[in-house]
Amino acid sequence: MNSKRIAAFVATVVIALGVVVATMPFLLSSIRLGLDLKGGFEILYVAEPLEGQGEVTHDALVRTAQSLERRANQTGVEEPDIVVEGKNRIRVRIAGVTDEAKVREILKKPVQLTFRSAEGCKDAGDYCKIELLGTDFKEGAAKVVYDQLNRPVVEIEVKDKAKFADVTRRLVGKPLAIYLNDELLSAPVVQQELTDGRAQITGSYTYEEAKQLADTINLGALPLKLTEKYTQSVGATLGQRSLEQTLTAGVVGSILILVFMLAVYRLPGIVAAVSLIVYTWALLGLFVLMNATMTLPGIAAFVLGMGMAVDANIITYERIREEIRSGKSLLSSLKAGSRQSLRTILDANLTTVLAAAVLYYVGGAGAIKGFSLTLILSIAVSMLSNVLFSRFLLYLLIRSNLWKKPEHFGVRASEITDLKAADSEKRKSEARRLVRFDFVRHRNRFFAGSLAITALGVATLAVFGFNYGVDFKAGTSLDVVVGKPVDKAKAVQLLETAIGERLKAQPTIGGVNGERVSARFDRVLSSEEINRVKDAFAKEYGTNVAVEENTVDPVIARELGRNAMIAVAIASVGIMLYVAVRFEWRFALAAIVALLHDAFIVISVFSLFRLEVNLPFVAAVLTIIGYSINDTIVIFDRIRENLRFAKLRSFDDLANLVNRSVWQTMARSINTVLTVLFASVMLLILGSESIRLFSLAMTVGLVAGAYSSVCIASSIWILLKKGSIGRSPAAKPETP
Template identity: 45%
Template sequence: MKWSKLVTLLLVVAVFAALAGTTTTKLWKGIQLGLDLQGGFDVLYQVQPTATDKVTPEGVIATQQALERRANAFGGSEPNISIEGTDRIRVQLAGIQNQDEAKRILGEPAKLEFRAPDDKTVLLTGADLKSNARYQQDPNTGAAVVAVEFKEPKKFEDVTTKYLGQQVGIFLNDKPLSKPKIETVISTGQAVITGMANPQEATRLAQLLNAGALPYPIKELSSMSVGATLGQAALQKTLYAAVVAFALIFAFMIVVYRLPGLIANIALLMYIYLLLAVFDGLKIVLTLPGLAALVLGVGMAVDVNIIAYERIKDEFRSGKTLLSSVIMGQKRSMRTIIDANTTSLIAGAIMFWFGTGQVRGFAIAHMISILVTFLTAVLLSRWMLQLLIRSNLVKNPWWFGASKKGAAK
């Protein structure tokens, strides 16, 4: 018996078991789940031209950035906001509790204007404000107000000087909020906006002002919402199906291929662990189609080993020794394995290139699973099987799926 080969194999398995046992839960919790798994909504907007401006590519990008700033204020998972076509923007937000309120905030233009007493001449806009608007309570009346600060205090000072003793209108989306009377010249650049009915409305206005107005109005074309309970149920059912699939595959590999099947199962566990590490490390959003692609990838990962093991049986039938059969079987099955996985990789790339939304999520998970399969099933599994063979721990061919007489079992 060659103890060095056996010790190396056992050490690899032990290190993996220790690593997986201590970090798998952390990796799973670190993976960002899509809206279909934790609840959220998907909205497709169309950027609309204004009376004076046509929609331009730069304007669409600016609108996307404004929507992203608003989405970041919700505090859910990282938003996915992408441009589709020439004038459409898709917003995907997961982990949002009040979906209706979030959609209302996203679609609101938030065009704030300070107007002269004639209610027509625009003196200042929301673009003149710093991004530090906040809700406050009026110490005298207890009313909800929004405290704002201007980027250039001199501009606000000039307005208060010119219109001292007059009423200046504050309009939001062309609707009057309040018309405060300027009692004194304000040189600090600080002011408050009144007219909100409650603290929630004041907080929402502060968020909108900090995110900035939308450069163009937007129109909702379609939307899809998934409740948190429904998303959690879908996740649990998919994970249950995955566990059942893993158990059946593990049993099948052990019964049919015996020790090589055990090696394949260990490699399969490594495959699952590496997938979790990749999704967590690269911060890839895991969607329900993506999770389905990963479960499907388990079967594809096992297929790689089955192709190699059946080729090994063919080599053993021809009269080769067990070690020679393993080496030649692995070598001659490599071309088939590479061709099969390459075509699957190409299919995944095409789905990613031409697909949108959940199709792309499936394609990403599919391609990652194929690449991880090459590492675990093609490299690690073969290396571990050769370590086992060369250790001479088990010499009976039956344990490798073959009979002593050289006939495959």
């Protein structure tokens, strides 16, 4: 026994867990919650000139965004997220709003710049007479210059010189106050009559202050009209409930994963449990360090990421157990298993990162970006915690010589092959016993089953089509949650009274106790109509009413639909090219067929049962495309490895090689899917209703992916490969 190794292991674990316990409360309190967890709204505005003239420039958009941020800050909200997108769009995300209607009303008002005097005002110090409007100034003419004393001043120019001359003549020696809406920015004194239409605003300005005033005047010279094209709104109560439900699902899913790893892998399972705890801490720390926003789909990605994080451990541990069964020592098995599994882990994770990156850049909505960002970060962190850290701990345990029995690694003594055995036939018979079922022989049955499912899916799509949500169909969706069960007839009455028309689609009643009303409208409801809906339910069921709103303009709906198809296409082509480069074109073609097979099964299920197709559904499909190929890559990597030592004289030789490769990786394929399924199913059962359909799509896709990896992908590859048997140079003789 090596006491130093044991002491190093114990010290490492104690220090790591001690740091986690000591800092976790701070990390949890520092996480920036998104609007779907904290309550708030996200709006995509399209900007156009207020008076229909002029051009929307990037500078005008930036100045308008800055004005929106100032107005949002004045309402008392924390950290508004306001960004310019494209040529004429501004996206606003504000969390923690107490009076959403008031804030939205303030934001949508056009910017009004006025120059006012005190003439005719009753109160001293009041500027009530509007002398000039922002539109009286030339667009973009305001700029910062320096006077003779090298002080920053603001130079302006008006369109009507005569009007400006009249104003300045009357106000010589008097202040001409500058207002943005009702906010006083400055009150410079008119020094003289100005007849050339130009003036300089002087004062004790810093350059930044002068630049801000010039930008404000330019903003007022071309005020922009902002039209809401996409809106997501979540009440604070509903956000808190979603947070609690999803965290519960995450905790239960994590416990199931830990118990599974301990039960199956014994000693390495303990290492995996410690690594998973460190992984969770590191990912939270990275979120705090980046000041990233945690959204509801982001938590879902976090929970799913826990299942994916242990995949690297499973792939490594299964390879180590395989080396132990071959008769190698524990240390030799650790070194060989770690070396052989690293390439597979990298290939499998990079394909998921590729799909998540495509989703991040094409997804659009903040919640979807939050999901994809969390998924990317979780994979990056898991590569460090569950590969480097986990292997380091396992190395310390094995070198301690305290645990020498194969049973500590989940390997029975009867499973171990004697490397010194001279009877090669015995080893070959053991290899043959590994193949418990001939997948290649029954490939036509698998193909027939998949074709039948595909035909059913095509028929379903032809008859039913998709039940598109407002993300792709346009309109408004409302989810109203009250504190008691809701009668459907009463809900219909309240909705129809509030919007003043009959409902074209009946609302659905959901929630744990039937307290959630979900209604879909094929037109965009105004903010006044939505407020009337909330007031109607509050009057009927009490004040504890929370509303979640999703409104999408037809233009944005078409754009989201187009982006969804582009994202799926880019991810599929990217993965196919990656597999082609890392393996060969036959592997790539077989992998992409299996991926499309998985995606189509999910699509068919949603079409058959009339489940809503929205942006989270697209996120689920892309995640399935990126993740379900992991098992396929594990199998293909083993086929490629076995090909190096195989001499293929006939199709039977190739079939035996494929069958053996599938069975050699069967435990890996099943266990990696199971860990993610634990997380996905818990999100489906215990998670927020807002992500329930996403979780269902993930669950169906994971099962379909496991089936296609084992039964479809390798069988397609063998059909593509069989024509080349005998044409390649002879390799080394096959060894079992």
